[in-house]
Structure formats: C-alpha cells, structure tokens
Amino acid sequence: xxxxxxxxxxxxxxxxxxxxxxxxxxxxxxxxxxxxxxxxxxxxxxxxxxxxxxxxxxxxxxxxxxxxxxxxxxxxxxxxxxxxxxxxxxxxxxxxxxxxxxxxxxxxxxxxxxxxxxxxxxxxxxxxxxxxxxxxxxxxxxxxxxxxxxxxxxxxxxxxxxxxxxxxxxxxxxxxxxxxxxxxxxxxxxxxxxxxxxxxxxxxxxxxxxxxxxxxxxxxxxxxxxxxxxxxxxxxxxxxxxxxxxxxxxxxxxxxxxxxxxxxxxxxxxxxxxxxxxxxxxxxxxxxxxxxxxxxxxxxxxxxxxxxxxxxxxxxxxxxxxxxxxxxxxxxxxxxxxxxxxxxxxxxxxxxxxxxxxxxxxxxxxxxxxxxxxxxxxxxxxxxxxxxxxxxxxxxxxxxxxxxxxxxxxxxxxxxxxxxxxxxxxxxxxxxxxxxxx
Amino acid sequence: xxxxxxxxxxxxxxxxxxxxxxxxxxxxxxxxxxxxxxxxxxxxxxxxxxxxxxxxxxxxxxxxxxxxxxxxxxxxxxxxxxxxxxxxxxxxxxxxxxxxxxxxxxxxxxxxxxxxxxxxxxxxxxxxxxxxxxxxxxxxxxxxxxxxxxxxxxxxxxxxxxxxxxxxxxxxxxxxxxxxxxxxxxxxxxxxxxxxxxxxxxxxxxxxxxxxxxxxxxxxxxxxxxxxxxxxxxxxxxxxxxxxxxxxxxxxxxxxxxxxxxxxxxxxxxxxxxxxxxxxxxxxxxxxxxxxxxxxxxxxxxxxxxxxxxxxxxxxxxxxxxxxxxxxxxxxxxxxxxxxxxxxxxxxxxxxxxxxxxxxxxxxxxxxxxxxxxxxxxxxxxxxxxxxxxxxxxxxxxxxxxxxxxxxxxxxxxxxxxxxxxxxxxxxxxxxxxxxxx
Numbered sequence: 077x078x079x080x081x082x083x084x085x086x087x088x089x090x091x092x093x094x095x096x097x098x099x100x101x102x103x104x105x106x107x108x109x110x111x112x113x114x115x116x117x118x119x120x121x122x123x124x125x126x127x128x129x130x131x132x133x134x135x136x137x138x139x140x141x142x143x144x145x146x147x148x149x150x151x152x153x154x155x156x157x158x159x160x161x162x163x164x165x166x167x168x169x170x171x172x173x174x175x176x177x178x179x180x181x182x183x184x185x186x187x188x189x190x191x192x193x194x195x196x197x198x199x200x201x202x203x204x205x206x207x208x209x210x211x212x213x214x215x216x217x218x219x220x221x222x223x224x225x226x227x228x229x230x231x232x233x234x235x236x237x238x239x240x241x242x243x244x245x246x247x248x249x250x251x252x253x254x255x256x257x258x259x260x261x262x263x264x265x266x267x268x269x270x271x272x273x274x275x276x277x278x279x280x281x282x283x284x285x286x287x288x289x290x291x292x293x294x295x296x297x298x299x300x301x302x303x304x305x306x307x308x309x310x311x312x313x314x315x316x317x318x319x320x321x322x323x324x325x326x327x328x329x330x331x332x333x334x335x336x337x338x339x340x341x342x343x344x345x346x347x348x349x350x351x352x353x354x355x356x357x358x359x360x361x362x363x364x365x366x367x368x369x370x371x372x373x374x375x376x377x378x379x380x381x382x383x384x385x386x387x388x389x390x391x392x393x394x395x396x397x398x399x400x401x402x403x404x405x406x407x408x409x410x411x412x413x414x415x416x417x418x419x420x421x422x423x424x425x426x427x428x429x430x431x432x433x434x435x436x437x438x439x440x441x442x443x444x445x446x447x448x449x450x451x452x453x454x455x456x457x458x459x460x461x462x463x464x465x466x467x468x469x470x471x472x473x474x475x476x477x478x479x480x481x482x483x484x485x486x487x488x489x490x491x492x493x494x495x496x497x498x499x500x501x502x503x504x505x506x507x508x509x510x511x512x513x514x
Numbered sequence: 515x516x517x518x519x520x521x522x523x524x525x526x527x528x529x530x531x532x533x534x535x536x537x538x539x540x541x542x543x544x545x546x547x548x549x550x551x552x553x554x555x556x557x558x559x560x561x562x563x564x565x566x567x568x569x570x571x572x573x574x575x576x577x578x579x580x581x582x583x584x585x586x587x588x589x590x591x592x593x594x595x596x597x598x599x600x601x602x603x604x605x606x607x608x609x610x611x612x613x614x615x616x617x618x619x620x621x622x623x624x625x626x627x628x629x630x631x632x633x634x635x636x637x638x639x640x641x642x643x644x645x646x647x648x649x650x651x652x653x654x655x656x657x658x659x660x661x662x663x664x665x666x667x668x669x670x671x672x673x674x675x676x677x678x679x680x681x682x683x684x685x686x687x688x689x690x691x692x693x694x695x696x697x698x699x700x701x702x703x704x705x706x707x708x709x710x711x712x713x714x715x716x717x718x719x720x721x722x723x724x725x726x727x728x729x730x731x732x733x734x735x736x737x738x739x740x741x742x743x744x745x746x747x748x749x750x751x752x753x754x755x756x757x758x759x760x761x762x763x764x765x766x767x768x769x770x771x772x773x774x775x776x777x778x779x780x781x782x783x784x785x786x787x788x789x790x791x792x793x794x795x796x797x798x799x800x801x802x803x804x805x806x807x808x809x810x811x812x813x814x815x816x817x818x819x820x821x822x823x824x825x826x827x828x829x830x831x832x833x834x835x836x837x838x839x840x841x842x843x844x845x846x847x848x849x850x851x852x853x854x855x856x857x858x859x860x861x862x863x864x865x866x867x868x869x870x871x872x873x874x875x876x877x878x879x880x881x882x883x884x885x886x887x888x889x890x891x892x893x894x895x896x897x898x899x900x901x902x903x904x905x906x907x908x909x910x911x912x913x914x915x916x917x918x919x920x921x922x923x924x925x926x927x928x929x930x931x932x933x934x935x936x937x938x939x940x941x942x943x944x945x946x947x948x949x950x951x952x
Contacts, residue, residue, distance in 0.1 A: 113656060113928045130568040132925035139699035140926065149701040152656040152928075156945035157952070166952045168943035169660055204929055218551060218590040222607055261577035263587040467916050467924045471909055478905045486905045487570035488578065490551045490590075491642055492930075505606035507594035514595070514604045 080105055081175035083409060084165050086155040086342065088115050088138040091373030091398035092180035096148055098406020103413060104176075106148040109155050109167055113137055116203055117463055119395060120472075122243060125200060125209040125332075126250035127488040128479060133472050135203055136464045155181065157345035160366050176368050176409045179355065180402065181340035183374035183393060185333060193313040197236075197333040200243055207491065209332055213251060214490050215502065216330045217258055220265035233270040234328035236318050238310055239335030240276025241284070242430040245293060247332060248274040249433040252300040257485050272301065273326050275308040275318065277335070282438070284392065284428060289438040292447040296432040310335070337393065339375040351377040354390065359420035360408050361401055368412075370405045373398030380423060391423055395462075400424065431455045434480065518543055519613035521847060522603050524593045524780065526553050526576040529811030529836030530618035534586055536844020541851060542614075544586040547593050547605055551575055554641055555901055557833060558910075560681060563638060563647035563770075564688035565923040571910050573641055574902045593619065595783035598804050614806050614847045617793065618840065619778035621812035621831060623771060631751040635674075635771040638681055645929065647770055651689060652928050653940065654768045655696055658703035671708040672766035674756050676748055677773030678714025679722070680868040683731060685770060686712040687871040690738040695923050710739065711764050713746040713756065715773070720876070722830060722866060727876040730885040734870040748773070775831065777813040789815040792828065797858035798846050799839055806850075808843045811836030818861060829861055833900075838862065869893045872918065 081104045085092045088110040099106050114135035123129040139150045153167040158177065165172045185199030198208050213235065220232035233255075237248045251272050258267040274281065274297065281297075281304060282290040297304055305320075312319035317327040338353045348355055348363060354377035356364050361378060363369045374393040378401065382388065391397045400423055408418040427441035429451065437452035439445070446454060456476070463469050475486050493502045519542045523530045526548040537544050552573035561567040577588045591605040596615065603610045623637030636650070637643050651673065658670035671693075675686045693708040712719065712735065719735075719742060720728040735742055743758075750757035755765040776791045786793055786801060792815035794802050799816060801807045812831040816839065820826065829835045838861055846856040865879035867889065875890035877883070884892060894914070901907050913924050931940045 112931065113652065113926070130570040130925075131929065132568040132927050135927055137699070137926040139696075140922070143699045149659075150699075151660060152653075153660065153943070154941065154945055156948050159952075166945075166948050168941065168945050168948050170948070171952060203927070204932065207929060214551065215590075221587075222589060222591065258577075261575070261581045467913065467922075470912060470916075471924075474908060474912070475905065478908075484578070484905075486909075488551070488575040489570050489573055489641070491569065491645060493550065494642065503592070503606065505591070507592055507604075507606050510594050510604050510606050510608070514597075514609060 081413060082107065082173065083176040083178065084109065084172050084174040085178040085180060086158075086165065087180035087182050087340075087373075088150070089118070089180060089182045089373060089398060090395045091182075091402040092178060093138070093141065094399045094402030095178045095180060095372065095406045096142060096145070098403045099147070099409065100145045102147065102406075102410050104147060104409070106145070107151055107172060108138060108142065108148060109151045109153055109165070109172070110138055111152070111154045112202070113139070113152050114203070115141060115464065119459060120463075121200060121203070121206045122247040122250050124203065124206040124487070125213065125247060126254045127210055127214065127485040128250065129472060129475060130487045131203050131207060133468050133475070134463070136468065141464060155342055158342060158369070160346060160348075160363070160369055163368070176412075177370065178402075178405055179342070179363075179369065179371040179375055180373050180398070181342050181375050183337035183339055184341070186336035186338040187333070188336065190313070193333065196315055197238055197313045197331040199333050200247065201337070211490050211492060211502065212330050213254070214488060217262065217265070217267055217270075218490075219329070219504065221262050223265070229265055231316065231327050232329045233265065233267070234273070234317070234326070234330070235270065236273045236275060236326050236328040236331045238275045238313075238318065238331065238333050240274055240278070240281030240304070240306070241334060242282065244274055244276070244334040245282060245297065245430055245432060247334060248272050248302045249297060249300055249431070249436070252302050253433045254485060257483055271303065273303045273305065273328065275310065275320070275326075276304070276306045277309045278306065280306055282430065285430070285438060285440050286445065289440050289445050289447060293430060293432055293438045296436040296438075296447070299436070300433050337374065343375050351390070360418040361405050361421050362408075370408070372401035372405055376401065378421065378423075381420070394428065396426055397423060429455045429458065519851060520545065520611065521614045521616065522547065522610050522612040523616040523618060524596075524603065525618035525620050525778075525811075526588070527556070527618060527620045527811060527836060528833045529620075529840040530616060531576070531579065532837045532840030533616045533618060533810065533844045534580060534583070536841045537586070537847065538583045540585065540844075540848050542585060542847070544583070545589055545610060546576060546580065546586060547589045547591055547603070547610070548576055549590070549592045550640070551577070551590050552641070553579060553902060557897060557900075559638060559641070559644045560685040560688055562641065562644040562925070563651065563685060564692045565648055565652065565926040566688065566917060567910060567913060568925045569641050569645060571906055571913070572901070574906065579902060593780055596780060596807070598784060598786075598801070598807055601806070614850075615808065616840070616843055617780070617801075617807065617809040617813055618811050618836070619780050619813050621775035621777055622779070624774035624776040625771070626774065628751070631771065634753055635676055635751045635769040637771050638685065639775070649928050649930060649940065650768050651692070652926060655700065655703070655705055655708075656928075657767075657942070659700050661703070667703055669754065669765050670767045671703065671705070672711065672755070672764070672768070673708065674711045674713060674764050674766040674769045676713045676751075676756065676769065676771050678712055678716070678719030678742070678744070679772060680720065682712060682714070682772040683720060683735065683868055683870060685772060686710050686740045687735060687738055687869070687874070690740050691871045692923060695921055709741065711741045711743065711766065713748065713758070713764075714742070714744045715747045716744065718744055720868065723868070723876060723878050724883065727878050727883050727885060731868060731870055731876045734874040734876075734885075737874070738871050775812065781813050789828070798856040799843050799859050800846070808846070810839035810843055814839065816859065816861075819858070832866065834864055835861060867893045867896065
C-alpha cells in the first residue's frame, strides 16, 4: 500500500455519501463514482412524481455536497464491474485501481421475469423515473379532459400502483390528493372521479410495520378513497391495465411499479455467491474473503449478530441502514489505515415512518406507535432535517406550507412531450392525421 | 352568431394568456389551445439553462392560471391549421369552430437553411430546450473533469453562443458566472479556465438598444471574460465547434443557438401573404380581410400608425408587445360582441432591459438609460413582479438571494442521461466497450 491509499466508493446514495463524509479528514484519496451527477433524496421521490416538489428540490450535485473535502474527487461514470482479485473497478470510461472499495451501488426496480412490464408500469427509483411518472399522471388528466368517449375517459382517470410498501402507499395517497388539488382546473373531466388502486401481492400492505400501524395506514388510504387490494398477484400489465391471478382485471391507463427492487447488477460481477441477490458481508461490512472491499446499503446482506439481540434476517433496504453502514465503513477504513482493529457494525434502529397524505402518516419508533397528525408532523420534521442543503430545506418547507394552505401543487410540469423516453405516447394525435381527416 | 360566441385562442404565451384574461367576464366561451401544459416565463429561460432556477419556477400550468375563469377551458393540443374561410381551427385531436380567433402561437427557432445545425446548436425557446442546454453545459464540465487529453479538455471547456440579442447575451453571461460558481467543485479540470464565446453576425450586439447601452453591455460581458465576436457569420456548426465566414473556426464542444426566430409554422396555413413571415394585421390587430380573426405577439406584423409618432417598421417580438396586444384584442372582441366599435391598438413602450450577470444589467426606459447595479435591481424587480404565481415569486426571490450570497447555483441537475433526446451523447462511454477493453 502506498502512503496515501485510494478509496473508491461506488454510488453516492445515502450509504456512499455517508462513507465519503466519514473519510473527510482521512489520509487517503477518495473517488466517488456515480452514474448521475446528483445525490437523490429518495424518500421524497414520490412528491416529484405527483407534482408536489421540483426535481431540483430533492437532488443535490454530489460535487457540491463534497466540495470542501479536498481529498475527494467525484467521477460521473457508470461502474461496470469489480475485479476483487486485482483490486480494480472497471468504469465506462476506463478503470480505477483501489486500496479500499466501498460498494454502495443501491438497488434498481425488479420486474421478476417480466421486463416488458416496465413500458406500461414505469419504476420509481431515479429522478428521471419520477419525472416520467409525473408526465404520465398529469397527461392522464389532460387526456381525460380532451376525451369525448365516456368509457375511455373513465379508463384515463384510473391509476394503479403496484406494490404496497411505503413507496406505493405514499404514491397512491399523493395521487389521490393530486386529483383533489386539480378539481377546479378542469371543465369536462372531473378529477375528483379519479380512482386510485393499490395492489399488494402479500396478505397486507406496509408489511414492515406492526399490524396496528399497517391497519391505520390502510384506514388513512381508505379515507383518501384509495382502493387497496391485497393478495393481488399481477400476471399481466399493458396499456389498458393490470390483470390479476384469478382473472381479475383493473382497467387503468396509468400504472406505476413499486413492487420490488433488486441490488444493482454490478453485484453479479463480484464472483461472490449472493444471498437473495445481495452481497454477504462480515460483521465489519467487508465482503466475505475480501477485507478491503465493503458492501453497504441495498447491495449488502448484513445479518446482525444474535448476541446483539436481533433476528438472523438481513437488515432492510432503508436510508438509516445505509447511512449508518456508510459511517461504519468510513471508520473501519480509517482504523485499518492507522493499523487499528475494526469495530463490528451495530445497527441502531431509530424506527420507520410513512406518510399517506395531508396530515396523515404512521410512525413506528421502537414501542412508540404514532399515527395521524402527530406522526405526520414527526415525518415532516425528520425529512426536512435529513434533506441535504440549506436552499432545498427552505424551498421544500415553503412549498409544503404553500401546498398545505392552498391545496395546490406547485410543480405541475409536463416536460418531454416531443421526445417521450418510452411507453405511453406523449402526443397521441398528430397534425398529419388531423389534416388528412379535415 | 349564437348568443354565446366561441373564442379560440391559439397559444398561452404572454399574448394568448393576456387575451384570455381580458375575456374573463365576457359573455363568451373561451378555449385556449396550447401544445404545452404550462405558460412559460421566457425572459428567465436562460436561468434554467444555466442551473440558476428550476423548470417549475418559471412555468405555471395554464389551467391553474385560468382556473377561476369559468367561461374558459384549456385544451392541451397542437393547433395544426386555421381555415379562415370556414372559421375553423384544425387541432391534432379534432377541429374547433370559432366565432373569434386569436392567433398567438409565438415563434420558434430559425436555422435559416441549416436545420441540421439544431443537433449541435440546440435552440432556447421551450422549457425542454432549456433543460437540454443545461444538460449539455453541465455535462461539458463533467466530461472535462474526466478527460485526460489536455487538448480535448480545453475543447470541452469552450462554450459558444450564437446570436448577440438579449437571450444570447444573458446566456453567455450566465455561463461565465456558472463556471465561476463551479470553481471549487472540480479537482482535475478548472472551470475558471472555461472560455465563453458570443457570436453576432451584425456589426454590434444588443442592436435593439441604443449605442451607449449596447456598449455598456459589451463592457460588462468583457468584465465577465466573455469573448464577443461581431460580423461573425456562421457557415458551419458541428460537434467540434463553429466555422465562420472567412474561414475562422471556434473549437467548442458546446454550442447554443439564439440567432434567430420565425413565427410558428401555423401562420403558413392561413393563406395570407406574410410579411417577413409574420401575419399582417389591421390597426385593431385583426388579420387583413378577416375582422373576426386576430394575430398578436410574435406571429403578427403590426405597424404603428405614423400619426402615433412611430416609424413604419413592425413592433418587435417582446413580451410587453404581446401582453398589450392580447389585452387590446380581448377588448376588441368584447366591443364587437356588444355591437360597439373597436379602438385602434396603440403600443405604449415601457422600455427594454437585459441582464448580463450578478449586479450587471442595462435598461433603456425612454430617454433614461441605466446600467450596472441600478439597472440590475430594476431588472430584478420587474421580473419578480411579472412572474406568475405567488409560490414562484417567493421561490425565485429566495433562490436569487441565496445564489447572490453564496455564489452557488441551486438547480445543477443533469436529467435524461439514459435517454438523451438528441445530439450530444449523454453517456459517451459504455460498459460494453469498457469490459471489452478490460
């Protein structure tokens, strides 16, 4: 090892960023590689998808966050493969040799064996995803307003969210509230007649929460008029809706996928036997057999020790897990550089929360269970505090206050009408056709 | 005519919107047709392109602006052709019969006889255009940071703006300031070495301003380090830069086009002899020979009467012109419905302004010429007041204050990396190539 070791961090999500920040004053050169130029505050992504916040409000340039860390450089590039044996990362524009590796590449949407469903049920993982969902949701209302056939108009006002986890619940609730916010803006199609369906394949939604809170969440969704289906296993998704196991069909023009994630594909290049797709790690978060390479966050399968009082199932893919793991890995690398032993990682569970809409939320903080307005206030404070950047905090807080008081949505922007990236055609009609008819 | 006449307004820019608002209490049904769902505050478009503001900050949903006008509906559709004889507008999804027409379709970028230049020198007319320019500008800095070849790195840090009107000047100044704002964020390529070139085909920039102010504008651009070329006639644009008449070549990886506009193509469907591409109108802004069809803003060629003390050249394509024309047409339609005569339109020139950067601007208000900080303050107040929507005003004002104090840019977002709409490849390298090399 040279006097200044090189730490390569793949991914600037919650885990990668917290690892980088823990190495701020380390006697090491740090390179953060990410395929996007921004760190994304994923917990608020659904608000961009439903026109509550602007994209820039929940994204901060990675460079900007790390600009004071003189030992750290940021590379906008896609990490393609890790060569653990030779301590090298292949990136799209070349290769990086490392002394320490932090694999924090996160997760992508998982469509099981149906990649073709993505076209009609886009995912909700990146900012581009959220902008595409926003485009589709807002366009559905626009198309309904323009539609003369009542049956087709009804179909255009049906929205289906697949997946009853926090993202699906928050998104379904936010679409229901968006429909209300739009009420006065349309003349022909009434947004209040919109139907929002939430499909969960398992026996109940919000399965990571205790029964009582999940039931409160369900109640709050019902108050917003969301139709919740459990045991709803999707067997087909197309332009006209979703077909369920057993033959049920939900006719809906707009479908969104939040039903599953899987670790980033780079994990499959490690040559390590994965556990449920995730990389098995030691108690110091290093990859089994590779003490200088760590995996954290959604790509890692970390099982708390039984003596730490936890079950043997791996920690879930949550922001606090990634943040704490990133910090621990930063410390472990520092310890190793200084020739000291590493402390085993211990996760401190601070609880989980989900918001269902205006003044509605659930929060599970150890044995303290909150719901309704109090939980919503707690959710609000935690998310403002966690958000990166003073400007973003002020703008988000102001935008929330404004939306709360006016019942309006500030970012109802349809972009990319002329070059829709995929799927649902942005401009269903053309002038050529219209002029041929005329 | 039925008891409630139907007014069709094509375009919800400054002109169309002001016409619609003037008809708020008219005994008429109003339909506003626009191909986008938002009204765009074009004067601040360059700030979106240079990461100063978010897209949603300068765009408001047309429906939202007009939601209290119960007699008005908004149609998201492309207007394809006008049939003046049969009083009908063909739109992409059908046709609209009208009693009164307001053609306010605005202008598009004009590439003279070189549509192929658009790929390498995108225009700056729509929000999608601005987001694409932002993507290219930010990516140029990212690519320079990643580039090892010094010659190519230099080329990546060269930016060329074609067109020395207010948009070109404001954009060039803003790119120069963006480069300074990025200084501390990069480790390998120094953004402060970026070169910004502004090309003007005519003898001087800002030709709509008086000589002394245009000279001040030029001075302020020089202070920011922008290289200004006049008599610079472009004969070729490609991935590597711009070739000028006479053989000069500017090597630059990023080029933006602000050099010319032309009225929207729908003007060519009218069957009217156009004047410089624009629709000749009477003194009441009606299209010659069609008293119930009006043309306003960038599509109209309105020549003030000589007795109003003006020259015989048509009014320029400015927001105040479109706004005043829209209001006048609304009044003219109301007068006609009430069986009263129409007043001829008189333009009240309130002056023109352009901003060149932080504390730098020029303003020409009749005989009062301002420049520097005072002009910049005046510019700031006018633009905040003109912006539509309380939320947008507060967020823009806060963002400007924050940028002014911190020298930072809040919306440095690269979106659409995986599905770039056109031209410059967003991801120049691929994992396939990298893995094949490795």
